[in-house]
Amino acid sequence: MKFAQHLSAHLTPEWRKQYIEYEGLKKMLYMAQSQAPLPGVTEPAAIQRYYASFEERFFQISEKELTKINTFYAEKLAETQRQLATLQNELEGVLDAQQEDGVRPSRQWWSILYRPNRHRARHKAICDLKLAFSELYLNLILLQNYQNLNLTGFSKILKKYDKMFHATKGANWQATQVEASPVYTSKKIDQLITEVESLYTNQLAGGDRAQAMKRLRVPPLGLTQVSPLSSN
Structure with missing residues (x-):
């Protein structure tokens, strides 16, 4: 399965606009390659300017996408932390x-009469x-799936950039920008998942x-749970 298809199939619909614009970035790469000036027809200096200009635009857009993703991820993470608290x-x-009902039994007639109601309310x-x-x-x-999909998207599109343009800027950008970013x-997301599992197990199960x-289980969403991805 190609990554663009995988992304479309596994993203959360309500968050669609918050994911990496993988397809748009990929089209940008192919268009730049197809419109590149031809050696032997165009002066080397002009070819160099063309690729330098494209590189600047591509990584400006990549930076905008990364900022969008980091902002959304931070907002959702804070929201889930508030909900958990x-x-x-x-x-x-x-x-x-x-516990109070168990250790402090009341002899008052009205307490005995309404104890079943309290029990139902507590249940x-x-x-x-x-x-x-x-x-x-x-x-x-x-x-967590949002985090994984976007990180995979950046990894793949930056590798594609280096492969198509015989460059190393993609790998450098991955290391200095993507891998240094909060997303x-x-x-924290892994810690929260573990915390909820532990809390539910010990206090509610x-x-x-x-x-x-069994009660918490959701359909598998991780990249390792689906068919292998191709390099596209």
Whole structure:
């Protein structure tokens, strides 16, 4: 499967405009190659100016794309962190109330009468929290997939640049710009995924990790889960 097809098939539709414009960058490369002045017909200085001008435009656009991706990734990461903190507070509140009922039984008649209602309300709160944690987990996996797809996109388009124009600027840009950017260096998304898995297992699945992962499991989205990608 070509990467452009893979990207289109695995991106999150609501975030479509936030992904690398891989197809556009690839077309830019092929157009520059097809419109390049021919040696023997054009002076070497003119050929050099042509390629220098194209290189400048290509990496300006690449930088704009990388900035867009880093900004969106940071925003979504902060959003998921806020959601996790909120859910943790809600879960602590429900568990604290549950523990208080267990250690502080009341002899008042109205407490005994309404205890089933409190139990149902707490059960509903736990069910709602399980659903909320599952939704958060899905969002984290989607964001991890966003990170992986964009990094793969940059790696492939920069390698293609070097191959087509017999250059090394693509590899240098990958090392100095892409691999130095937050979307590449940040491991926070992996930490959050592990944290949610652990929290759900220990607090909502009675320590049963298999049960927890069954509830949290989402369809495979990673690059290693699909058919091999071609170099295009």
